[in-house]
Amino acid sequence: MTEIELLSWARGPGLQIATIVFVAGVVIRILEILLLGRKANLAEAKGSEMSNGLRTIVTRTIPDKTTFKRSSVTIVSGYVFHIAMFIPLFFFAPHILFFKDVIGVSWPSLPGAVVDAFAVISIIAMIAVLINRLTNRVMRYLTNFEDLLVWLLTFLPLITGYFAFHRIGLTAPSLLAIHLLSVEVLLIVFPFTKLMHTFTLFLARWYNGAISGYRGVAS
Amino acid sequence: MSTVNSPRFNIQAGSELTRNVEPLLHEIRHALQTFLDTGETSIIDLRSIPLAPGEEDSIINTLGQGEVQALLDVLGPSEIYETKYAGVWIVTHYNDDDNIISRFVEITDSPDVLKSQREDVVDALNALVTELGTDKT
Amino acid sequence: MTKDLNLKNGSLTEISPEKGTLGETLRKQGVSRRSFMKFCATTASMMALPPAMIPSIAKALENARRPSVIWLSFQECTGCTESLTRAHTSTVESLIFDSISLDYHHTLQAAAGHGAELAREVAMEENYGNYLLVVDGSIPLDNPGYSTIAGISNLDMLNEAAKGAAAIIAVGTCATYGGIPHANPNPTGAVSVKDIIKDKPIINVPGCPPIPVVITGVLAHFLTFGSLPELDHIGRPKAFYGQSIHDRCYRRPFYDKGQFAETFDDEGAKKGWCLFKLGCKGPTTYNACATTKWNNGTSFPIESGHPCIGCSEPDFWDGGGFYKALSMPTDNLTQTLKYAAAGAVAAGVTVGVMNRSKKNTSNKIHVKTTLEDLEK
Incomplete structure (x- = not known):
């Protein structure tokens, strides 16, 4: 198999398989959660579920003082990583073209240098996240194989993307193919791992607020 | 034959397209310094550098025209001239159809191809001897 | 065959490579040293070599001997030859062609029929082990009858010609990687030269067509150094294919x-x-x-x-279409996305309903433990 064939496979059948697994997996899992339903609450509602739920989606995104003091490294590196990661993912011109081709919507891109800078920031933040996880005793105790696997599979598209952008080590077709394959692996394991938090975090935060809202207490 | 090609392109070159113009001029400056210090000559192949339409002209224009200009008739025309910076020469080789086939910036006191070549001088001597010999008889 | 031998003694002797070096040949033709210097400088530029190498190129070319070149055209469109002959229009580049002995090229040669094929056989025999074999076009492996020359299948002709070749230059994307005949669904079972020949050095000069001066540049390199240029991982000369x-x-x-x-x-x-x-x-x-x-x-x-x-x-x-950006999927991903989502909704609802009924069933069959049960 030549590198061009590998690239063609990654852009064709590879992407098809990954998309099917990703979309089907995510939809089924979310439906499973939603359709499980809850027991009817027989108590009288003392406040709105919906407004409180929506409010907590926002408020729980901002860490409170005590939590921040207790695990500031985790929070800062986590936030930096997530925000910095979204810039290359959504504002690099070739990526926008990808989304445009698939979902038909496009938006303006950022210059290569800006995208590159944010990619570097997110790579550094991800390394910080890992070091923190391995050096902090409590974190290490809580870490299992899945956490490390998910870290690696998230890290690979970033680092291979960086290498492809700067054309380091291999020829361009190989680098591009590897980058695409790493994304495809990420998409395939996505629905079956903690990566599902991308979607479930909103459900969970809403639910936290909704419970309190129904009871009429502050959340 | 003009030293500067007329622009053949519709695309308008911006002022800073490939960012290769200025580094190239700096390279010429370094080569000139080396030539002054050590006598070492150098040649830069203008066709080996990615240049946007018009950038080659912009290099040629910057270097300007100096005191010496020579036209060679060697397998199609060639043009050699010293730029306004002494020691910096532009050597342009054309084919029979007047298309540029290679173009060099030479940093030297005089490009080699301008000098009479030993092999040609040997041939010339033979030819002259033959000429005189036939004349005598 | 006896009749054909006369041909060999006649006109074909002109085809066999001239003895003597390139320098001598050029001087005999009245090419001045200055012209030769211009030739060398342009050749260096053409071969993408640094100008500092011009003197050594001059020295090497001076002493180079004219190699015999046999050019075989298989499943191709002659675009490569068209491209190459465009490099031939000017005086300097034509010197490259004066410096090789092109003994067989069925588009360019004057001879036809038996005479043409004989020229190939004679050149192969006289220069066995030393000639340069140039191939354009891919080779069909499916049915040998898909492409033949003088009744000889492309595969047979390539195998035979490759035996005595010093090196092979595969010109064009068809000869190097199969090209358009090899494109999906590849009806003729077309393959490249290096898919067949394994025991000879092969230089790949791909392109559809290749840049003319790249073809002549590779010839010039072979002529200048008598060796193959440095190649990349898919057999292309790095001097021309080193950068994207x-x-x-x-x-x-x-x-x-x-x-x-x-x-x-x-x-x-x-x-x-x-x-x-x-x-x-x-x-x-x-x-x-x-x-x-x-x-x-x-x-x-x-x-x-x-x-x-x-x-x-x-x-x-x-590669998924010439006008589709590299970062776009080659197949229709939108449709896949829709179908996958639709299928998943159906599956998700089914799973949800099954989970519910499971929950209901467990609730129904759930029996409360009474004091009586405990006293049993």
Whole structure:
């Protein structure tokens, strides 16, 4: 198999398989959660579920003082990583073209240098996240194989993307193919791992607020 | 034959397209310094550098025209001239159809191809001897 | 055959390579030393070699002997030969052709029929082990009758000619990687030269067609150094295929700044912005177009406003469309997305309903433990 064939496979059948697994997996899992339903609450509602739920989606995104003091490294590196990661993912011109081709919507891109800078920031933040996880005793105790696997599979598209952008080590077709394959692996394991938090975090935060809202207490 | 090609392109070159113009001029400056210090000559192949339409002209224009200009008739025309910076020469080789086939910036006191070549001088001597010999008889 | 032997003693003797070095041949033709220097400087530029090497090139070319060249054309469109002959228009480049003895090329040679084939056989015999074999076109493996020359299948002719060759130059994407005959669904079972010949050095000069001076540059390199140039991992001379079109493109700064032509006639296209969005394969294509350019250095496709189609890369025909950007999926992913989502909703609802009924059933069969049960 030549590198061009590998690239063609990654852009064709590879992407098809990954998309099917990703979309089907995510939809089924979310439906499973939603359709499980809850027991009817027989108590009288003392406040709105919906407004409180929506409010907590926002408020729980901002860490409170005590939590921040207790695990500031985790929070800062986590936030930096997530925000910095979204810039290359959504504002690099070739990526926008990808989304445009698939979902038909496009938006303006950022210059290569800006995208590159944010990619570097997110790579550094991800390394910080890992070091923190391995050096902090409590974190290490809580870490299992899945956490490390998910870290690696998230890290690979970033680092291979960086290498492809700067054309380091291999020829361009190989680098591009590897980058695409790493994304495809990420998409395939996505629905079956903690990566599902991308979607479930909103459900969970809403639910936290909704419970309190129904009871009429502050959340 | 003009030293500067007329622009053949519709695309308008911006002022800073490939960012290769200025580094190239700096390279010429370094080569000139080396030539002054050590006598070492150098040649830069203008066709080996990615240049946007018009950038080659912009290099040629910057270097300007100096005191010496020579036209060679060697397998199609060639043009050699010293730029306004002494020691910096532009050597342009054309084919029979007047298309540029290679173009060099030479940093030297005089490009080699301008000098009479030993092999040609040997041939010339033979030819002259033959000429005189036939004349005598 | 006895009749044919007369031919050999007659006109064909002219075809066999001249003795003597290239320097001697040129001097005999009245080429001055200055002209030779111009030839060497242009050759160096053509071979993408640093000008500092001009003196050694001159010395090597001076002493080079004219090699016999046999050119075989298989499943091809003659575009490579068309391209090569464009490198032939000027005096200096034509010297390269004076410095080889092209003994067989069925498009260019005057001889035809038996005489032509005899020329090939004679050249192969007289220069056994020393001739240069140039091949353009792919070789069908399915049915040998798909492509034959003088009744000989391409496969047989290639195998026979390769035996006595010092080296093989595969010219064009068909000979190097199968090209358009090899493109999906490959009806003739077309393969490249290196798929068949394993025991000879092969230089791949891909392109559809290859840049003329790249073909002559490789010939000049062989002539100059008597050896093969340094090759990359898919057999291409690094001097010409060492850098991608993208890395050498004068429009690269626009890519970096994120300025793209969206269509062929928008403001961006008029300003000469990057053609990535219009499907440019420059980032994954290795060739010399951006520096060597075409038509005597006039321009190259991107300079003329058309994206690179990646013609010097294997399987470029099957790369998902010339006008589809590299970062786009090659197949219709939107449809896959819709079907997958629709299927998943159905499956998810089914799973949800099953979970509910499971919950209900467990609730129903759930029996409360009473005091009586405990006393049993």
